[in-house]
Amino acid sequence: MPEPLLELRDVTQVYRSGTRAFLALKDVHLTLAEGEFVVLLGPSGCGKSTLLRIATGLQKPTSGVVLYRGEPLRGVNPRATIVFQTFALFPWLTVLENVEVAAAARGLPPAERRRRALEMLDRVGLDGFEEAYPRELSGGMRQKVGFARAMVVEPELLCLDEPFSSLDALSAAALRGELLELWHSGKISTKAILMVTHNIEEAVFLGDRLLLMEKDPGRIVAEVRVPLAPPRRHQTGEFRAVVDEVYALLAGETQPEPVELGSAPGEPGRVRALPDVPVASLAGLVEALAATPGGRHDLYKLAGDLHVDSDHLLRSVEALELLGFVTVAKGDIALTPLGGTFAGAGILARKEIFAARLRRLPIVRWLLELLEAAEGGRLRGEVVARALELQFPQKEAEKQFKVIVDWGRYAELFAYDDATDALYLETATRATT
């Protein structure tokens, strides 16, 4: 086997907040050979963007090595570039200047950099837009500038950080096709592509090899080779089979309840974080499942039918598993009897069912016990947020607080007053106002 272009060995990233350390990435191994298009696929918060930054040398991992052509990487890799999710164009430079400036940084003489920039703009189809400012362009066009800028320096390794996720669906589809056209044409100097995304269909459409990631801690859990020859089509059976397989791997299997629920904060064992999904979204998914006969669904089909992106769907499914409304096995999802009852219930009955299920979640139980022990059944939200920070990294702790408050308010287990930052049991007397 030839020497890989890029190799990551035992890469671990630890973030410290106060005295606690959180693992953002744990023991990641990754190789990228010439001619490969590899996709890092996983839920938000699994550290895939961090991994991309480590691979390019923008960030130094806490431990582990990054090898480029067998040499340890020092500083930023001069042979790599990134296409950013938010384009990261300089708004005060024209399209042409945005591309030129990348060439200027490499010390090319003015005439040469202009020639190259024009050629690259021509190749991505931006002829005629040279003098336009980014704000005059649509999202898809802006990202084309992003691609042109990345490729004008003739990188060997092209890194894509969710480049299509802030575009509308049609522009994204068009741009994906054009990227593949450039990549397969062999006319660009790029030797390998490393892309980050949370969109399963996109990953299967583009990648030769998919590395599936999980969070807490961020790690690579599976590898899927996509055996499809170009051009790939979304509607074919082979394509759907791969998508189905990826869904099955990422959604996992519903575990027995004690494993699924995890432990409460402060207790031994893994504390299960609540997925960040609004209650309305959960109710919507349960209704959609109940509306079709049989009650079993392929997850990938569900994503297509409901027009939701795979990341959002998987998070909602995870939440419903936690609540015991659905079970998941081999990429299929089925409503439980309880889930069926919930779907058929009226507004108030739904709240009761939801509340009963919520009380079983260790993290909710923990919060209710705290509130009951507190004077008058009320606590400052800040106290709870601090306690959560002992369990989760700061950003995640904020998110958890938000989700618990959202779910708890809906279930009417407790109320939260934003103005006074007071969290209190619904049974407790309201503050006199």
Added chain:
Amino acid sequence: MLLPLLDVLQSVPILSYLPVAVLGLTAFLPERLAVELASIFLIFTSQAWNLTFAWYQSLITIPGELREASIIFRFHPYLRFRTLELPFAAIHLIWNSMMSWAGGWFFLMAAEMFTVGARDFRLPGLGSYLQEAANRGDTRALGWGLATLVVLIVALDQLVWRPLLAWAERFKLEMVESEIQASSWFYEALKGSRVRSSLWRSFAALDQWLSMRSLRRSVTAKGKNRKLSHSMFYGLAVFFGVLLVFGAAWAGKFLFSLPGSYWLLIAEGAGATALRVAAALVISVLWTVPVGLLVGLNPRVASWIQPAVQIAASIPATALFPILVLGLLHLPFGLNLGAVLLMLAGSQWYILFNVIAGARTIPQDLKNTALLLGLSWKQRWRILYLPALFPYLVTGAITASGGAWNASIVAEYVHFGGQRLGTVGLGALIAQATERGHYVLLFAATLTMSVVVVILNRVLWRRLYRLSEARYKLG
């Protein structure tokens, strides 16, 4: 570390620097030159902190991905400065320069003609001309001087600031086209001219040279340079540390030599000045909120009133002050009233600008909803306008209160036509101490003012600011 330092530096009343600078410079320079430099130094200090602050603030708010892009594309330091940092800070810097410039005019009179101890200094200039005219009670001369000043201010606005703002339009970070754009006839006229193209060429050549230099340096000197700058940094840190310790010891000794009765005077003065500042702020808020709202809600009115207000704001009230005092002296609390009025003149504009800006950002949807719900005027104020304006009001008031404290030095103590008039106040104490060359008192009073301003910033303004960010931020 930089932010608290700037906070403190900004709080030191600039007029207190004057005697220090003058005496320091006259020690080794010819007097004319020394006084000139001191005057420039004074006006410089009134602007430098503000601009440093703006620059620093801009740097830390550069979006992460733009920064990462400049690293991954390996921008050398000069390229990063030119394509990222300077454009990003440009608008902020220009606005702050305009503000600082107006502040400079405000202290012009004090900076061009003053007495330190037994010595009388004056510089040829519009400031000293106006002061002399006021001293002699020559209203005709005063009128001509003021007219000149207004013409100067308008000309600068049209020939310097407007073109700069119109040019800086391109550095707006927004990715959407905005409807309000700064424009300038002078800039448009310059665009096609030969002057500009030749200027442009020389800029381009300079740019090319700097760029090559920075590129070569970043290629050749890697690692070695960093070590050197590290040791230099530590050297400087130690140097300043030692200086600070000695300075503090000296200052302590110096302060202890001030009799207790003076401290009582300072405390009393601080209280009086604080009350005046509060009064000036309350009056400012009371009139600027309704007026600013009215202007901001009518884009058509705003488009012609805003430039007029800008010009009015930059006319230094200090120039009118002597006349004002002359008129007010006969009334009870005349000088008190005059002092508050001058503070008002030095601070209300900041609030007005911010309120207008705030009113312009109230979303049309919310205004429509208020109309559809049939809310009464009172309800609209309480539910929509006041909450929406609150963050802007706080921002404006922070700057305004700083301005008012600073203005107290010129506002509480005047002498003209051979008379010396002063009221109880920290500003009056500083002004008197300067005039009499009572340096311990000057130092103690200045220190007190800085401490009071910093404490107010920390305790009051910062909290209000956080509250406004958390609760009243639209969108």
